[in-house]
Amino acid sequence: MVTQEQVEFFQENGYLHLPQVFDREELKAMSDELDYVMETFANWNAAWKGPWRKDYLSDEESEKAQLVAIHELQHYAASWTRALAKQEVGDSLGALMATDTVEIHHCTLHAKGPSAGAPFPMHQDVPFYPHSDGRYIDGLVHMDDANESSGNIKFLAGSHKLGPLEHITGPETAPHLPTDKYRLQDAVSVPAEAGDMVLFHLWTIHGSAVNNSGAWRRLVRVGFRDPRNVQVGGQALGRPGLMIKGVRPQVEGQEVNVYGNWGR
Numbered sequence: 001m002v003t004q005e006q007v008e009f010f011q012e013n014g015y016l017h018l019p020q021v022f023d024r025e026e027l028k029a030m031s032d033e034l035d036y037v038m039e040t041f042a043n044w045n046a047a048w049k050g051p052w053r054k055d056y057l058s059d060e061e062s063e064k065a066q067l068v069a070i071h072e073l074q075h076y077a078a079s080w081t082r083a084l085a086k087q088e089v090g091d092s093l094g095a096l097m098a099t100d101t102v103e104i105h106h107c108t109l110h111a112k113g114p115s116a117g118a119p120f121p122m123h124q125d126v127p128f129y130p131h132s133d134g135r136y137i138d139g140l141v142h143m144d145d146a147n148e149s150s151g152n153i154k155f156l157a158g159s160h161k162l163g164p165l166e167h168i169t170g171p172e173t174a175p176h177l178p179t180d181k182y183r184l185q186d187a188v189s190v191p192a193e194a195g196d197m198v199l200f201h202l203w204t205i206h207g208s209a210v211n212n213s214g215a216w217r218r219l220v221r222v223g224f225r226d227p228r229n230v231q232v233g234g235q236a237l238g239r240p241g242l243m244i245k246g247v248r249p250q251v252e253g254q255e256v257n258v259y260g261n262w263g264r
């Protein structure tokens with residue numbers, strides 16, 4: 001469980017580092033099964049593209065930039081189902097969102113390849129899955145140690161207080177913020193070890209640099225929400241998720257039908 005001090009840190013800064021959420025045994029099963037899922041099912045060409053790349057990558061790096069991605073690991077591997085349902089995780093997220101009920105919205109692998117792992121421009125996650133309010137936290141489950149050379153996550157501390165911002169969007173680019181105004185160099189670096197989780201608010205501005213190390217930097221982002229926070233667009237819209245704390249409250253306009261969708 002998180003402490004009151006950690007809750008206050010999160011409220012002030014919009015992110016929180018939770019060391020060693022998963023023990024060695026859990027991590028080994030998650031890591032081995034993740035490797036299998038990556039080899040067998042994942043998209044190996046998932047690096048984000050767009051004009052922002054010229055500020056983050058040389059031409060040569062841009063050519064090689066690699067990201068392996070896949071959604072919903074719990075549909076592929078039992079170790080991940082157990083990891084997502086871990087009670088301490090549900091309780092910690094409940095405390096941070098001040099709620100008695102927590103739902104998993106999505107789960108997405110970001111694996112940066114060795115020596116050419118693709119960077120992420122500064123952005124909020126809200127354009128990818130907009131919700132009606134702020135009761136939403138993303139958690140990065142670290143499968144490898146992540147540091148400056150392997151492209152660890154970085155945050156603009158306190159930026160969640162700005163609320164949802166307009167992003168640069170378009171068919172040729174991933175949503176991102178203007179690179180001159182929101183700079184990776186100004187962000188707080190949060191290195192983490194395998195087994196750690198790094199949490200951040202849906203509105204916290206974040207990004208990460210190239211993986212220049214010779215090793216993989218694998219992490220899995222898990223979206224947690226208070227189910228009362230109604231989604232209004234984007235990834236996994238209309239799909240109820242796994243409840244990991246409490247019971248689903250009835251939300252007006254969101255009656256779950258027998259097919260498991262929101263009234264569709």
Ligand SMILES: O=C(O)CCC(=O)C(=O)O
Pocket residue numbers: 110120125151152153206207208219221
């Ligand atoms: O994997 C990373 O380094 C960045 C993750 C990220 O930007 C995100 O999950 O929205």
